Amino acid sequence: MALDEYRRKRDFTKTPEPAGDTTATARQAPARFFCVQKHLATALHYDFRIEHGGVLLSWAVPKGPSLDPATKRLAMHVEDHPMQYGEFEGVIPEGYGAGVVMLWDVGTWEPESDDVDAALEKGDLKIRLDGYKLKGSWVLVRTRGWGGRAGAEDDGRSWLLIKHKDEWAGDIDITEFAPNSVKSSGSFREILAQETPDVWVSNRNSTGDASMETLAGVLKKLDKFEPVEKPPVGSTTSPPQTTSAPRKATAKKAAATKTRPAARTRKKTSS
């Protein structure tokens, strides 16, 4: 419509001027946003979101993205999120998603499929990411419910997020290698420790949903994912006692020689 007059005045078989594709220019000119929000809620997961049609299409990835093309990560398709949510990092005090949100990666994306809507409908969306942690070619592929069968509401929610083989693939565990925020560089603990963390108020009421948790309930799980670190050497917070130096040395030696106790402790706390 916007180019109607422009086109009416030209014969594109005779002029080198472009006819102009309003959909292409409107959609491709601004970079499309993507983000991954690490979310400690009822369970730890990574919310993978890509901008499309003015909203953030969203998948919850329990184990987070993997850079290894052989490792397919389950990605549950969840409801679209508003664009403003994409840069959020902070605390959801109550209701749906109560917990802590970390902006784990952010950047731009572009489709490798010609028609994004058709690719989504088909359940096979190839994308190229340009984030801090995630780059290169990926695919989101639906595992079942092809074509959206009627009467099976849950069908089609399960997708897989898979890295394609390219120069950005690798066997490094990116969730362990780069666990912290790209916004604040903080951990969950550090995000919580901010004097005034950003707060997102969920507009969905938690009443009557047993699966929803309070922030306090969620925070009890923090130790499992972010064990409290020993104070660094020379820390002023450690008590000024003469035995501190030998104690540290012993602890360091123990940590260097044994790995079993840590594993045992983890097992104990998670049961």
Ligand code: MN
């Ligand atoms: Mn989430």
